Amino acid sequence: MATDARHPGGTLRLSSARLALLYAMLVTVFTSSVLLSVYLLTRNALEREISAVVRAEVDDLSDDLRLGGIAQVAATLRLRADSWGRTGAVFLLADPNFRPVAGNLTAWPRDVVPVGREALESAMVEFDIDAHERGESVLHPVEARIEHLANGYWLLVGADTSERLNVLRRFGLATAWGIALTALCVWLLGAAYARRTARRVRAYATTCETIMQGDLTQRLAVDGSHDEFDALAVAVNAMLDRIEQQTTTLRTAFDSIAHDLRTPLYRMRVRLEEAQLRTGLPKEAHELIAPALQDLDRVQRTLATLLQIARTEASGVTTHDEQLDLAALAANMVELYAPGMLASGLHVALDAPIPALVTGNRQLLAQLVTNLLENALKYVPAGGHVRVSVRNSPGGVSLSIADDGPGIAAVDRAAALRPFVRVGDAPAHASGSGLGLSLAAAVARLHGAQLTLGDNAPGLVVHCEFPAAARREAPAGVAQVR
Numbered sequence: 376m377a378t379d380a381r382h383p384g385g386t387l388r389l390s391s392a393r394l395a396l397l398y399a400m401l402v403t404v405f406t407s408s409v410l411l412s413v414y415l416l417t418r419n420a421l422e423r424e425i426s427a428v429v430r431a432e433v434d435d436l437s438d439d440l441r442l443g444g445i446a447q448v449a450a451t452l453r454l455r456a457d458s459w460g461r462t463g464a465v466f467l468l469a470d471p472n473f474r475p476v477a478g479n480l481t482a483w484p485r486d487v488v489p490v491g492r493e494a495l496e497s498a499m500v501e502f503d504i505d506a507h508e509r510g511e512s513v514l515h516p517v518e519a520r521i522e523h524l525a526n527g528y529w530l531l532v533g534a535d536t537s538e539r540l541n542v543l544r545r546f547g548l549a550t551a552w553g554i555a556l557t558a559l560c561v562w563l564l565g566a567a568y569a570r571r572t573a574r575r576v577r578a579y580a581t582t583c584e585t586i587m588q589g590d591l592t593q594r595l596a597v598d599g600s601h602d603e604f605d606a607l608a609v610a611v612n613a614m615l616d617r618i619e620q621q622t623t624t625l626r627t628a629f630d631s632i633a634h635d636l637r638t639p640l641y642r643m644r645v646r647l648e649e650a651q652l653r654t655g656l657p658k659e660a661h662e663l664i665a666p667a668l669q670d671l672d673r674v675q676r677t678l679a680t681l682l683q684i685a686r687t688e689a690s691g692v693t694t695h696d697e698q699l700d701l702a703a704l705a706a707n708m709v710e711l712y713a714p715g716m717l718a719s720g721l722h723v724a725l726d727a728p729i730p731a732l733v734t735g736n737r738q739l740l741a742q743l744v745t746n747l748l749e750n751a752l753k754y755v756p757a758g759g760h761v762r763v764s765v766r767n768s769p770g771g772v773s774l775s776i777a778d779d780g781p782g783i784a785a786v787d788r789a790a791a792l793r794p795f796v797r798v799g800d801a802p803a804h805a806s807g808s809g810l811g812l813s814l815a816a817a818v819a820r821l822h823g824a825q826l827t828l829g830d831n832a833p834g835l836v837v838h839c840e841f842p843a844a845a846r847r848e849a850p851a852g853v854a855q856v857r
Contacts, residue, residue, distance in 0.1 A: 392573070395565030403558040410550045417546060421539045426499070429520045432464065432532045437522075445528055449477035463535030465504070465517050471527030480504065480531070487521070487531075504535075516540060575604050591619040633682050640678070644671050698734050698844045701772055702727035702765040708744040709763055712752065720757030727765035731772040734844040735822045743818040746811040747776045747837050755780035755834070771843040779834035788828040792816045812837075 439447045445468070452466045455478075467478035475482060484502040500521060503514045519533025578596055585593045594615060595608035650656065651664045709725045716723045733740075744763075751761045755778045764775040783791050794813040812826075815837075819826040824841045 392569035395569045399558070399561045399565040402561045403554070406557040407554045410553050414543075414547060414550045418543055421543065425518055425534050425536060425539065428534055429499075429518070429532055432466075433520055433522060433530070436530060436532065440524060445476075445524065445526065448524075448530065452477035452479075455479070463515075463538065465519060465531070465533040465535065467529075467531040469529040469531070471529075473529065476528070478531070483529075483531070484517075487519075501536075579604075579608070586615065591615065591622060629682075633678060636678060640671065640675055644668065644675075647671070696734055696736060698732055699737055699740070700730045701733045701740065701774060701841065702729065702731040704737065704740055705744055705763050705765050705774065708741060708748060712745075712748045716748075716752055716761065719752060721752065721755055721759050721761055723761045723763070725763045727763070729767065731765045731767050732844040733772050733822070733841045735841075739818045739821065743815045743839070744774075744776075746815045750811050750837075751776065751778045751780065754778075759834075767843070768840065770840055772841045774839040774841065775836055777831045777834060777836035779831060782830060782833060782835040783828055785830070791828060792826065 436448055436451065439451050443450070449468055452468055455464065455466055465478075465480060467480040467483065468476040469483050470476055473483040484500075484504070486502040487500045499518060501516065501518050504517055505514060516536045517533045518536050519531050522530040522532070524530050575596075582593050582595050594612045597605050597608045597612075599605070647664050647668055651661060651668075705727055706725055709723060713723050748761070748763075755761060759779050761776065761778045764773075764777070766773050766775075792812050794810055812828075816826040819839050819841075822841055824839045827838050829836045829838060
């Protein structure tokens with residue numbers, strides 16, 4: 376039944392489904408054990424009852440034998456000749472040659488003629504007798520005890536077990552039906568519970584995904600059942616209320632600060648540029664103004680990048696979504712940066728032979744590729760290689776930018792995607808505020824992709840897997856650029 380919370384094709388992977396399955400198995404095993412135990416105990420009780428009845432009859436006839444001998448036993452059996460019809464009792468007194476003397480059997484059972492006569496003494500045997508009922512011949516199973524009497528006579532005392540077998544057969548069928556119905560009911564209840572749990576988990580997962588995409592107004596559903604899911608939903612919704620309030624406050628403060636800083640920074644830059652253009656300005660002043668302008672540019676770029684990251688993460692939606700060829704976009708960015716990379720002694724190559732269609736914001740995706748190329752330009756030393764690959768994959772479209780620079784240690788890769796984090800030893804010419812990778816990761820998340828850092832052995836490889844767009848005509852792919 377789902378592999379994730381929204382597509383329960385792997386329902387057995389859910390803890391609720393496994394718990395329901397385990398509960399159903401335990402109840403089925405327990406019920407089966409109880410019913411089978413009752414069946415076995417009932418069967419043993421009926422068998423003991425027949426044995427006890429036969430033993431009691433043999434004891435009574437033994438008393439007659441002591442009091443009056445064989446004649447008394449024969450007389451008693453003649454009086455009980457009709458016991459078969461009333462009680463199902465079977466009696467037969469036979470001479471040493473197994474010829475009937477008295478009883479309600481017309482002949483000694485063929486199936487119990489011994490090879491050695493002593494072997495049958497005091498033994499319980501089973502055989503069938505042919506009885507006439509309603510004009511038909513019917514076989515009846517009999518369990519009997521055989522006693523070897525004085526003067527070589529044989530006494531057979533038994534009881535018809537057909538009624539016992541019928542009772543056991545009906546009871547066994549009822550036991551089997553009871554086990555089957557119990558198992559069916561428990562499994563149906565378990566499946567219903569698992570489906571209900573999976574449905575609520577899917578609803579929660581869908582809501583959480585919507586929230587993760589930037590819609591902080593969404594809340595988990597509370598159905599009023601007051602169960603653990605409602606308790607979880609209430610707690611999470613309270614947390615979301617708090618997060619939305621804090622996010623709104625931070626966003627408002629951030630926008631206000633950015634707006635307040637933008638104007639004075641612009642004025643400062645204009646004044647510095649005007650001062651730099653004045654004639655007669657001492658050389659020392661020019662030497663101070665130039666780095667000040669560079670620092671000011673860096674502050675403005677950092678501020679603009681922070682604003683872009685904040686708006687990208689907060690909006691949760693890309694504006695002007697369109698279907699575009701990521702391979703062609705990457706080729707354009709490589710073509711734009713190739714001269715600067717060649718001037719820095721880097722060799723850049725593009726591997727994007729076919730169209731790779733994605734849906735997204737062209738400007739933001741261009742910014743993602745740009746940031747990754749600038750990152751390679753800053754950190755890869757002269758003589759290094761940068762390779763940009765765009766491929767169609769089973770899951771969508773993959774973008775990879777690999778280099779043979781210093782790379783990033785595995786323990787630092789997660790931190791490298793956070794703002795203002797710079798890991799490793801940066802080259803002397805590398806300047807920045809540690810925002811390039813964090814902005815690229817924010818753009819990737821906004822487009823349903825996840826940016827990951829890996830080892831290019833040596834160097835760093837940045838990989839993004841984008842969901843594919845619906846297929847339609849696109850421009851031809853771009854050949855390799857060097």
